[in-house]
Amino acid sequence: EAGVAQSPRYKIIEKRQSVAFWCNPISGHATLYWYQQILGQGPKLLIQFQNNGVVDDSQLPKDRFSAERLKGVDSTLKIQPAKLEDSAVYLCASSFPTGGRTKNIQYFGAGTRLSVL
Amino acid sequence: GENVEQHPSTLSVQEGDSAVIKCTYSDSASNYFPWYKQELGKRPQLIIDIRSNVGEKKDQRIAVTLNKTAKHFSLHITETQPEDSAVYFCAASIHSGGGADGLTFGKGTHLIIQP
Numbered sequence: 001e002a003g004v005a006q007s008p009r010y011k012i013i014e015k016r017q018s019v020a021f022w023c024n025p026i027s028g029h030a031t032l033y034w035y036q037q038i039l040g041q042g043p044k045l046l047i048q049f050q051n052n053g054v055v056d057d058s059q060l061p062k063d064r065f066s067a068e069r070l071k072g073v074d075s076t077l078k079i080q081p082a083k084l085e086d087s088a089v090y091l092c093a094s095s096f097p098t099g100g101r102t103k104n105i106q107y108f109g110a111g112t113r114l115s116v117l
Numbered sequence: 118g119e120n121v122e123q124h125p126s127t128l129s130v131q132e133g134d135s136a137v138i139k140c141t142y143s144d145s146a147s148n149y150f151p152w153y154k155q156e157l158g159k160r161p162q163l164i165i166d167i168r169s170n171v172g173e174k175k176d177q178r179i180a181v182t183l184n185k186t187a188k189h190f191s192l193h194i195t196e197t198q199p200e201d202s203a204v205y206f207c208a209a210s211i212h213s214g215g216g217a218d219g220l221t222f223g224k225g226t227h228l229i230i231q232p
Contacts, residue, residue, distance in 0.1 A: 042206045042222030056217035108160040
């Protein structure tokens with residue numbers, strides 16, 4: 001099966017500029033996650049969608065970050081305005097909800113590497 | 118919220134030897150513990166996972182153990198090979214079906230297999 005697709009792979013911007021990342025999850029996966037991975041650290045959850053609804057955005061810096069998944073498939077994460085500390089890899093993941101207490105495996109995309117100068 | 122600590126940050130072993138990476142978690146409600154392998158510049162890939170109703174799980178050269186009482190879990194790799202060199206991340210989440218189940222990751226262990 002095709003994996004999680006992300007674009008662009010790399011992005012370089014100056015501080016205070018805006019940037020957007022795109023994610024296409026695995027077909028049929030209702031749950032989509034955005035993670036931020038700063039160099040040398042583990043990924044940190046930013047937001048989780050179930051179809052087109054937000055399940056958890058408690059760690060999303062809402063003054064500058066926004067995300068949407070309007071049709072319950074593709075998703076876009078935006079940063080406006082960017083700061084130096086936003087330099088990181090932004091990973092998208094998706095999972096197929098199986099209901100009950102069955103674990104949902106999260107499959108990750110290759111990520112977008114953002115450099116803020 | 119959940120906090121996951123991972124040790125060591127770097128582990129160097131001779132090819133053929135075993136490697137052990139340890140993690141602790143803080144939230145006793147966490148019930149799902151996956152391990153991901155990430156090669157340089159590539160996506161994290163799931164290598165093994167365990168649920169809280171199981172104490173140990175094995176898949177060929179890889180095994181994971183879980184101690185719910187102590188809130189720690191470990192990854193064991195036996196007969197290490199050069200292709201095992203990568204960064205390994207442990208993670209924890211609370212999965213109850215349909216709710217928030219984002220992963221909380223440790224900081225990672227850079228495993229180096231010496232030839």
